[in-house]
Amino acid sequence: MYGFKIVDKLQKIEQDIHRNQLNYHQRRVLVSKEFTFDAAHHLHDYEGKCKNLHGHTYKVIFGISGYNDSRGLMIDFGDIKEIWKNEIDIHLDHRYLNETLPLMNTTAENIVVWIYEKMADALQNLDYKGARVEFVRLYETPTSYAEARLEWMDCE
Incomplete structure (x- = not known):
């Protein structure tokens, strides 16, 4: 046996843990979220296969940093997803x-x-x-990607 134990009692806020204990630290942290999209494109002024119309299944990885709030959350992953869906993906997926x-x-x-x-x-x-945003990595194929980083964006 592995010693698996069912929880006897779920922690309750202000009973077992106080609100001022929810955030463990005051350090900057990074969270990451990935998305995929399918799109077609072609390249101009390029001699190779990619000058022809073709498609990819792209993968995007975001690295976003910041400081935790009083609950111990830096950013809600759902908010990153909403930004992706409403501000970015609408211009990319199946386009x-x-x-x-x-x-x-x-x-x-x-x-x-x-x-x-x-x-x-x-x-x-x-x-x-x-x-x-600390970085964005865009995979065009499973083994080829381009990346943009904060330190490169701010110094230009």
Whole structure:
């Protein structure tokens, strides 16, 4: 046997744990959330297969940092999902990227910066303490990705 034990009693707020005990620390932490989308595009001024219309199943990974609130939460994962769904994914999933994104060559390098900017702008509208985008990684294939990082975005 593994010593599995069913919980005798669930903790209750203000009875077993007090609100001032919910947040364990005051340090910056990073949370990450992943999404996928399917899209078509083609590249301009490029000699290779990607100059032709083709598609990918992209994967996006966000790294968002900030400070915990009194409950011990830095950001609600559901809020990240809502930003993705309402502000970013609507321009990407099952779309022709050359048509739905701003005028650009739809390389992974350009798209990842656009995604970074959209998430950074959206976070400014939420009331999370010090929340910022640390990185966005965009996989175009399972083994190829482009990345945008805070230190690169702020120093330009």
